[in-house]
Amino acid sequence: xxxxxxxxxxLAALAVGFVLAAAVHVVARAALARATxxxxxxxxxxxxxxxxxxxxxxxxxxxxxxxxxxxxPLRTPGRWRARRGRRIGLALSGSLANLVVGCAxxxxxxAMAGGQLASLAANVELKAQLQGSLVAVTTAxxxxxxxxxxxxxxxxxxxxxxxxxxxxxxxxxxxPPNHGWQRARYYLAExxxxxxLVGLLLLLPIAGNEPxxxxxxxxxxxxxxxxxANL
Numbered sequence: 001x002x003x004x005x006x007x008x009x010x011l012a013a014l015a016v017g018f019v020l021a022a023a024v025h026v027v028a029r030a031a032l033a034r035a036t037x038x039x040x041x042x043x044x045x046x047x048x049x050x051x052x053x054x055x056x057x058x059x060x061x062x063x064x065x066x067x068x069x070x071x072x073p074l075r076t077p078g079r080w081r082a083r084r085g086r087r088i089g090l091a092l093s094g095s096l097a098n099l100v101v102g103c104a105x106x107x108x109x110x111a112m113a114g115g116q117l118a119s120l121a122a123n124v125e126l127k128a129q130l131q132g133s134l135v136a137v138t139t140a141x142x143x144x145x146x147x148x149x150x151x152x153x154x155x156x157x158x159x160x161x162x163x164x165x166x167x168x169x170x171x172x173x174x175x176p177p178n179h180g181w182q183r184a185r186y187y188l189a190e191x192x193x194x195x196x197l198v199g200l201l202l203l204l205p206i207a208g209n210e211p212x213x214x215x216x217x218x219x220x221x222x223x224x225x226x227x228x229a230n231l
Contacts, residue, residue: 010132013142017150018063019051021098022071025154026054028097029074029090036086043072056164058195066202066214067130068153073164073189084173091169098155105148106228113141115229121145122225126153126218127210152224156217162201163194 033039043054056072063069074091110118117137124133129149161171168188175181188194201213209215 007132009139009142010146013139013146014067014130014132014150016143017146017148018069018154020147021101021150021154022055022069023051024097024101024151025094025158026051026071029094032090032093036090038086038090041074041087041090043075058164058199062199062202066211067127068150068157068202068214068217070154070158070165074166074169087173088170091166091173092159094166095155095158098151098158102148102151102155103224103228105144105151106225107231109141109144109148110229110231112144113137117141118229119226122222122229125210126221127214130214152221153217156220157213160198160213160216162198163189165194165198168194 030039030042033042054071056070059069059071061069071094106118106121109121113121121129126149129145130153158165159167159170161167163185172181172185188197198213202211204211206212210218
């Protein structure tokens, strides 16, 4: 996101967009946890609806450098008692809320900017969009586009099955409780190997191409944005 410094309006829009995306993610997750009696699954010692306490410092660093980040992860599956379906639902709730808000934001941007500009936005590489290279005509359009991109990128990134991302909670909930999976969870989640791996995949280009995770996010979001642009 720091690459957007050359476009102050785009930078401000992205910053606001990602704060709102984090808030949507945290509130949706906490609301479902409270409704289903799973508050013990939320980050220990932190108020479930307090965004300042839910932000992950590593996720913030990733946001500044790569353009997308994450909030504090849920507690490791198996440390709280809940049915498997409820645990999976909780892990997916923040992403689902982000995707709904992101789609609504892009539809609003399309209605304001027009189909041609929406199609252009859908075809620009995600990395360029997260770096503020796509500048909308008006400030309102810029903020709507940033809101949409921030929510969509945050929601899809959280589904990646590597700790500290919440897709790993789904993976480890479904995985057999054998020694190999327990060791993998220990090193990836408890020893923070997962944080390092996610950081490398978000920041390190491979063979001169985009970082793998950014490329994956772009590949997943491009068809969705194209479909929304053609509504």
